[in-house]
Amino acid sequence: MALSACSADEPPDQAAKQEARPGETATTPGEVVTLQPGLPGEPATTGPAEVAEEEPENHSDIAFMQMMIPHHAQAVSMAELAEKHARTPAVRRLADRVKAAQGPEILFMAAWLEERGLDVPVAADHPDSFDHSAHGHDGMEGMLTPAQMQTLAHARGKQFDGLFLRRMIQHHAGAIAMAGRAAEEGTDRTVLEVAADVSVTQNTEIARMQDLLGAL
Template identity: 50%
Template structure:
């Protein structure tokens, strides 16, 4: 029986709707967006300092962070959208197939974290005027390995996803945990890559969140797997 769309599903749907706004190629249409309107002159911007350093107050029209973005930023976001989408597909399977309450709880945490991140990433891509991956796209279609970047790490193959969908109970729990650990490890690898080479402040903040959040979640996944 198909379950009614979750809040996360509706969020993903909103992200998908952004695809129709975009017409340029992911690697060739990388022109910067039009100049933004000037900020309200009465607003003071605050730029966080580096670790151990105080924040700085900036003028209203000052640019915060490193200006612009590069292909490393683009590659990370375009690959991470389908990467997250596959994690949501795995989490959705758990709702009817998991036997462990811990597995079900982890699946719900993954939905709650990665659904909103998809919306943020799709919005960033649309702002830059490049293609937004859509649910149902093969993750390999967005792999930037051919452009000199680390490939999309940790995604399950179609065969692995078929095996997961066919499993139930304890068999599903084990496959889910093993697959999600590899999935998260791949996301952390991709995040660390862009943290060393990217330029866009929002992308770097997202990558930092992905690295920290999914590293912590790997520990929880491994703990539940060890207890099966």
């Protein structure tokens, strides 16, 4: 709303009110208002802008962030095995991408938990320590058992490539399922963004791994 310059004898607020045109409501400097259209034949009205308040984190948010750290950590361990034992260059490149993406995400999720004074999983913790299925909730999905990880570690060449791809597809599918639950049940904006990123990225990588499997 355009206002004429205030005279030296008038307070700024009074000048603003005098310059307001019919049908308009003058506001104080810096006040944010919204325009509400009226019904047919009625004038529009203005009012204070509504600021959406961010929902606090809930159990689903916390469970997702705590479980996804050991989940990502296992994927990084699998990728490190591929750096040593994969025969196909494309498999090694995919493993590099997994490691490059999920390593920083682990640090980000740990920082989110620390900011809220929540327990942060570390490498020495057993994954079951943060699996919320023990408390009657959905738990980690897609995780390889110790025996499966050992079998992968002992594989070499083409055998390793095929096994790595199949196990990583399993692992990614579990992460996508967990992200889907967080998207449905979570309330924290940051967690929802992480879950969406996990879903998009890992769905894309599953499609790539399926192509690589077909080419072996």
